[in-house]
Amino acid sequence: MSTDLAEPPAAAGLDGAPSARSSLPNDAPVGLYRPVTTDRGAGRWLRSVVGVKEDILDWVPEERPRYTRLGAIVLNTGLMAGLSLVVALSSVTNGAWWALLPVGLLWAYMILTFDGWLISSTHGVQRTSKLALFLPRIVISLLLGAAIAEPLVLWVFQPSVHNEIDEYRKSAVEDYESKLRSCNPAFGAVSADPSCRGFQLTIKDSPGAIETRLASETSLLDRTTEQVAAMDRHYAQLDRVARAECTGATGPGLTGVPGVGGECRRNREKADQYRLDVRLDQRHAELNALEASVVDLTAKLAQARQVAGRQVSDAIAAKVREKRENLADVGLLDEIHALERLTDTSTVIAVAGWVLRLLLIAIDCLPVLSKMMGGTTCYDTLVTRQLESAKRLHSKHVHLYERQDSVNLDILAQRAERKLRNKTDAMDTEERVERAVRRKQRAEQIDRLAAELEGRDRHTVGAHS
16 A cells, blocks of 8 residues: 555654664554654665655565675676676777776676666565566576676686797697698799698799790600600611621621621612601700700799799798788687687686686676575565555555446436437427327318318209209
């Protein structure tokens, strides 16, 4: 029920101060000590955070400290949430922390409002089980706690986390540089290794064309050398036979007659004809040209590889510098991954991290947990009674207004019916008058016609007489 009425005066003690309940006699009226004087201190604001009605709490002032501390817990949770957001944003934006205070205060206010609703919605004697009432609120608090706790955990381990990030990124840059060098040899060749996909560099003066031409020239030189060598051996054999025949040497196919005879000239012509047919001198010239070209291409390839080596080295240096610049900023995800790597390498860090994380989550869940563990208070009972009284009063007010509206509508309906009857009676009377007038008019008309007929008959009889 409403307690907005004027407060009864408190009973004064010998010193003029309001008497405490224990100092009053047992038969003292209730109004002397209940409700007590309304609290105007800072605790009133803390209690308003969790939706406490001061006019109801004035009847049970013993529970003021409970709800004051409950409001302080909710306030602490909101401040912790604001601090968590400031820490998270400072790691993302790398800006001054004081510039993020407005955003942190806004987030703290939102969490404060939300936690306050979680608590205020549980005031009163609940008709449902505690599990059904508090489980959804605990789940929401756990989710909020997990989101709030992680930046604070990273903040606590910040020095170790940043050292891990620096070492990890240094190793990543070194591995990246090593991969680039293995996939891009200093002489400018292109690696065919499938694992090098995405690591191959494109340079301006690649020696690939020279290498291809040198390989082609070398292959041609090898084939030409073999062919010319075979021709030289065959020609040398023919030349030996001709000289042996001309000198008179003995052997298979030789006449043994010295001097330039028929066989001597024939063998010499055969050797000379072979030399002309296979163009042996021209083939030797071509072979010399190929050897010179290979030597020249080899020198050009060495020079091109030297230039390509410098270009590859410069390109790798540029890529490594770009990679290092891309890894300059430290974000929230980088810190999370760094902490995860630290926990994988150290059981102590893993245990400490989870203990701190669970502690922060428990702190965020503390408003709901404290309300759940506190059980039903006398304030809850009074709230329920006032709510039930409000429902009864509202029901009576609605019934009263309904009755008033029904009476007004009934009166209007009766007036409408009476008006209808009056108009109907007036219409009936008017109709009866009209009928009477018509009957009278018809009677007068009949009398007039009858008189006229009677006069006409008398006139006719007189004429016959």
